[in-house]
Ligand SMILES: NC(=O)C1=CN([C@@H]2O[C@H](COP(=O)(O)OP(=O)(O)OC[C@H]3O[C@@H](n4cnc5c(N)ncnc54)[C@H](OP(=O)(O)O)[C@@H]3O)[C@@H](O)[C@H]2O)C=CC1
């Protein structure tokens with residue numbers, strides 16, 4: 309947002325962290341080698357967001373409800389909230405836009421998603437993402453305001469499709485990482501990526517998402533990035549599981565959104581009669597209901613069918 313020319317209030321929950329960022333003009337905890345742009349003003353006072361005309365909600369998916377609840381007290385109803393997390397609420401199975409709509413009824417909501425490692429964006433490497441909102445003017449306006457020299461923000465009306473692509477790709481990345489960690493090879497990774505993508509298309513269709521959205525940046529684009537890169541926390545988590553680590557060891561204290569999302573995604577699919585065997589397998593793996601070899605065996609012995 310700062311690179312696109314906006315003055316930015318950067319809220320952090322920890323007052324010491326906000327103070328340190330304001331003093332050092334860097335975020336040593338999360339992006340240590342990237343100086344803060346001069347137009348970024350760190351704070352830990354939520355009330356300082358009340359004058360902002362758009363909010364980027366960049367917290368883990370499972371924290372969206374807590375932070376939105378607090379924000380609802382300070383934001384005017386017309387201020388759009390842009391969800392940047394990729395996941396599904398584990399306890400309720402809600403899409404994140406439904407969590408936000410629940411807490412801020414009638415307020416504008418959008419989602420920003422796509423292939424974009426935070427560090428790449430922060431240092432100004434070329435990146436393209438999608439901003440979706442049901443309101444076409446809001447989607448186009450927010451996308452234009454966030455786009456800059458290095459970050460291209462496309463806009464879309466398909467909020468559900470964008471949310472499903474972002475949440476689902478993390479689950480697929482775990483499957484791909486596990487296959488690589490177990491030594492199953494690049495061909496297995498490609499098979500899991502393609503068949504997993506087909507699962508995402510099916511579940512998105514069942515929830516009203518458009519195929520074009522899934523084939524775009526927030527779907528295929530992010531599947532390609534996350535399933536192929538060891539820099540992805542979800543992929544790296546899967547890779548460590550594949551090498552025999554326990555779930556806790558594999559996570560290593562890092563945020564692994566796919567591990568929180570897999571079960572909820574499987575349940576959403578089942579509720580609409582959609583088959584997602586790869587997501588089911590990841591859900592079983594991260595819950596400790598099945599081992600990796602057993603999971604692969606079950607996937608490989610599924611009845612053959614026409615490719616869909
Ligand atoms: N990192 C990346 O490259 C990308 C991440 N995303 C998505 O963005 C989301 C956040 O990921 P990421 O930024 O990496 O995660 P982090 O773990 O770095 O957390 C982001 C921020 O959220 C804060 N936070 C966590 N829990 C709470 C809470 N309960 N209340 C208030 N603040 C909280 C953290 O604060 P504190 O520092 O105090 O812990 C931190 O500043 C995820 O859904 C991820 O999938 C999407 C694209 C790229």
Ligand SMILES: O=C(CO)COP(=O)(O)O
Pocket residue numbers: 394422423424425478481530533534539540541542543563565
């Ligand atoms: O969403 C991301 C890139 O688009 C980041 O993925 P990880 O959370 O797996 O690191």
